[in-house]
Amino acid sequence: MSRWRKWRDEGPGRGPRTLKMAMESGSRPGKVLVPRRQGYLLLAALLVVVAVMVFYWLPRRALAAELVRTEPAVLLKNPRLRDQAVALARPVYASHCATCHGAKGEGDLKRGVPAMNDADWLYGNDPVDLEHTILYGIRSGHPKARNVADMPAMGRTGQLTDGEVSDVVDYLLELDQRPHDAAAAERGRPVFFAKGNCFDCHASDARGVTDYGTPPLRGTSWMYGGDRDTLYRSIYSGRHGKCPAWINKLAPAEIRGLAVMFHEGVLSRER
Ligand code: HEC
Ligand code: HEC
Numbered sequence: 001m002s003r004w005r006k007w008r009d010e011g012p013g014r015g016p017r018t019l020k021m022a023m024e025s026g027s028r029p030g031k032v033l034v035p036r037r038q039g040y041l042l043l044a045a046l047l048v049v050v051a052v053m054v055f056y057w058l059p060r061r062a063l064a065a066e067l068v069r070t071e072p073a074v075l076l077k078n079p080r081l082r083d084q085a086v087a088l089a090r091p092v093y094a095s096h097c098a099t100c101h102g103a104k105g106e107g108d109l110k111r112g113v114p115a116m117n118d119a120d121w122l123y124g125n126d127p128v129d130l131e132h133t134i135l136y137g138i139r140s141g142h143p144k145a146r147n148v149a150d151m152p153a154m155g156r157t158g159q160l161t162d163g164e165v166s167d168v169v170d171y172l173l174e175l176d177q178r179p180h181d182a183a184a185a186e187r188g189r190p191v192f193f194a195k196g197n198c199f200d201c202h203a204s205d206a207r208g209v210t211d212y213g214t215p216p217l218r219g220t221s222w223m224y225g226g227d228r229d230t231l232y233r234s235i236y237s238g239r240h241g242k243c244p245a246w247i248n249k250l251a252p253a254e255i256r257g258l259a260v261m262f263h264e265g266v267l268s269r270e271r
Contacts, residue, residue, distance in 0.1 A: 090266075127263045132146070149213065154235050155237065206218050
């Protein structure tokens with residue numbers, strides 16, 4: 001009898017296939033049925049592995065390949081691919097980014113982590129720019145990291161006096177239409193436009209410059225905080241926030257998915 005026939009007639013285990021066969025062959029069922037059951041268990045496990053491959057792993061691999069070879073601009077115009085990119089990115093965000101950027105993208109003022117659920121992006125909202133930031137990080141030490149400008153420690157280095165730091169804070173509060181000392185704000189204006197060079201990095205309207213990765217100095221999306229004390233501290237002691245590089249920790253498709261998720265404002269819509 002061929003091996004196949006034997007398997008077909010007797011099942012994957014080496015014992016007789018049915019109780020009747022077991023009795024006919026004279027062996028005790030308790031003994032012969034156990035190896036047969038093991039055979040079926042093995043087969044079931046194999047089926048599960050095949051099913052996981054067919055229904056989970058292969059489609060995921062195909063999606064990852066499609067995401068990586070599709071230009072972000074094209075990807076955004078394809079609703080199916082865009083939604084799949086976001087679905088791929090969400091668990092990655094939860095496991096790798098939420099510790100700092102917040103489960104809902106709310107950021108963390110204490111650590112200077114920007115919110116991801118608003119419309120302000122230090123380096124812009126273009127998916128290609130977002131992808132670059134995620135790949136190489138910000139001041140991460142990677143040679144391609146974002147690292148154009150730092151917030152100088154204007155007070156500590158003596159570039160500005162304590163009074164000038166305080167005056168420019170009043171100027172910022174005035175721009176933001178919050179309670180301020182008008183005379184101090186008047187003195188703060190030339191600090192912003194001349195001595196402190198603030199306009200050079202943060203723009204004349206203080207709304208930030210994406211080429212340099214400088215935050216806006218008005219509005220509600222603060223990295224460290226917009227209250228008087230925190231503003232004073234940012235200007236006096238400087239700031240140098242860091243975001244890790246993810247190039248060797250996440251798959252290219254996951255990084256593309258994250259860029260799409262931020263670009264699409266998925267977290268903003270859930271605020
Ligand atoms: C050389 C460029 C440069 C100059 C000049 C500069 N800044 Fe900045 N500033 C930055 C950068 C870059 C950051 C973001 C720091 C970070 O990412 O941690 C920043 C951050 C800040 C913050 C923190 C904002 C927040 O969201 O919490 C404040 C406040 C600030 N700057 C005010 C000023 C003022 C006022 C001046 C002028 C006296 C000034 N900056 C001059 C580059 C500059
Ligand atoms: C250890 C804390 C930390 C973790 C973890 C982290 N980030 Fe960041 N991230 C930061 C900080 C701090 C900044 C702001 C850096 C600066 O000062 O410019 C930042 C900035 C960013 C920015 C720019 C935000 C803007 O407003 O333009 C992006 C995009 C970003 N992170 C993506 C990610 C992604 C994606 C992950 C997860 C894969 C992640 N980050 C994980 C700390 C973190």
